[in-house]
Amino acid sequence: MLAGGVDGSDAPSDGAGVGGGTPRLPSPAGGDGASSPFAAGAAEVVRTAVPVADYHTLFTQAVTAKYRPVWLDGFDVGAAAYFNVVFHPDTGSTTWFEYTEMSAGGYQNRFDTLKGQGFQLTFVESYLNNGQVRYAAIWEKSASAVSAAFHGYSAAAYQSMLDSQTAAGYVPAQVSVVSVGGALSYSGLLVKRSLGASWRLKSTLTDSEYQTLFNETTKAGLGLAYVNAYTVNGSPRFVALFAGSASAPSTARHGLTITAFTSQTATLAKDGYATQAVSGYAVNGSTLLIAYWSK
Numbered sequence: 001m002l003a004g005g006v007d008g009s010d011a012p013s014d015g016a017g018v019g020g021g022t023p024r025l026p027s028p029a030g031g032d033g034a035s036s037p038f039a040a041g042a043a044e045v046v047r048t049a050v051p052v053a054d055y056h057t058l059f060t061q062a063v064t065a066k067y068r069p070v071w072l073d074g075f076d077v078g079a080a081a082y083f084n085v086v087f088h089p090d091t092g093s094t095t096w097f098e099y100t101e102m103s104a105g106g107y108q109n110r111f112d113t114l115k116g117q118g119f120q121l122t123f124v125e126s127y128l129n130n131g132q133v134r135y136a137a138i139w140e141k142s143a144s145a146v147s148a149a150f151h152g153y154s155a156a157a158y159q160s161m162l163d164s165q166t167a168a169g170y171v172p173a174q175v176s177v178v179s180v181g182g183a184l185s186y187s188g189l190l191v192k193r194s195l196g197a198s199w200r201l202k203s204t205l206t207d208s209e210y211q212t213l214f215n216e217t218t219k220a221g222l223g224l225a226y227v228n229a230y231t232v233n234g235s236p237r238f239v240a241l242f243a244g245s246a247s248a249p250s251t252a253r254h255g256l257t258i259t260a261f262t263s264q265t266a267t268l269a270k271d272g273y274a275t276q277a278v279s280g281y282a283v284n285g286s287t288l289l290i291a292y293w294s295k
Contacts, residue, residue: 038065038087045087046265046275048258049287052081052129055100062087069098072136073228074127075280077287081129083136084278084289095119095141100134104152107135111149114139121149125228126176126187133178133185147173151187158186158203171195172226175203175239179232196244198222205238210254210290217242224252224292229281236281238290250276250294261289268293 038045038061045067050058052074062068071086083100097119099110111121119139126135135151148170150161162172170190178185186203200217202209214224223246228239238254251273253264265275273293280287 038062038067040065042089043269044274046085046278047087048084048261048278048289049082049280050085052083052101055083055085058085059098063090066090066092068096069138070123071275071277072098072100072123072125072138073277073279074100074125074129074134074136075229075282075287076128077280077282078285079130081127081134082280082287084280086275086278096122097139098137100136101129102135102137104133104135107137107151110137118142120145120147121189124149124151124174124176124187124189126151126178126185128178128180131180133180135187146170146192148190149188150190153186155184155186162190162201165190171199172201172241174226174228175201175241176228177203177230177237177239179230179237182233184232194245195225196222196246199225199241199243199245201239201241203237203239205240207236207238207254210238210240213240213242214252223247223250223294224276227252227277227279227290227292229254229279229290231281234282236283236288246294248294249273250292252290252292254288254290256289256291258287258289261291264291265293271295 047058066089067087068090069085070088073084075082097114102110118141120142121137122140123138124135126133148165153161169192171193173189173191175186175188202213205213222242222244225243225246226241230237272295276292276294278289278291280289
């Protein structure tokens with residue numbers, strides 16, 4: 001299947017929006033992949049702290065080797081912006097598009113265009129690049145999901161939207177937060193699906209609050225279903241969704257260096273675990289990661 005990518009600049013508590021850029025189609029699958037870092041037959045390929053400027057090269061290598069992104073996390077450390085990405089084998093059964101570096105207006109335009117062509121938003125991420133809010137998103141050709149997307153919402157608008165949408169049967173799939181001048185901006189995706197008998201979502205957790213909530217919810221039989229990170233005035237904050245439906249064996253870590261994450265991922269892969277989420281954040285100018293894996 002063809003996949004679109006945007007690499008250039010466009011240059012619920014959640015809201016709605018989308019960004020521009022110049023679409024670039026990758027080389028057709030089946031080309032010379034001798035220099036590609038993607039080994040054939042891997043269940044997943046995970047790359048962390050990829051500079052935004054280098055992502056298109058990695059993306060093209062992935063598509064050429066018949067892999068596709070299923071998770072994309074953007075984060076900034078100082079003036080530099082990076083992506084963490086998880087690729088899975090692309091069977092070719094579903095047509096999909098991915099775009100990155102979108103402004104709010106560009107994202108909205110892309111959303112409207114692809115929706116009109118029968119594509120469903122399946123993943124959305126907001127992040128900062130040079131102090132500007134940017135969006136990355138994945139769409140698939142599907143009519144099965146009933147969903148509601150939002151971007152650029154203030155904390156109050158997000159909470160109001162979340163309350164009304166959950167009352168209408170929607171539940172969170174992704175909630176991405178960025179801090180702009182200390183004000184939080186929420187973006188994400190809600191889907192009509194079951195999260196089990198109960199679920200809990202928190203979007204402003206400190207390190208210790210996340211650990212406390214993790215202990216409480218896992219003891220109550222809820223599993224981690226989504227996690228993301230951002231910073232507010234230099235301090236990390238976490239978004240975490242725990243759900244009764246997340247019953248598969250799993251393990252989670254935060255405060256990981258890139259080296260520690262890579263080692264943990266390799267160890268867990270040997271026991272049949274796959275990376276479900278990996279999100280970066282800056283602490284004292286260094287990159288740390290929060291992640292979880294499940295079988």
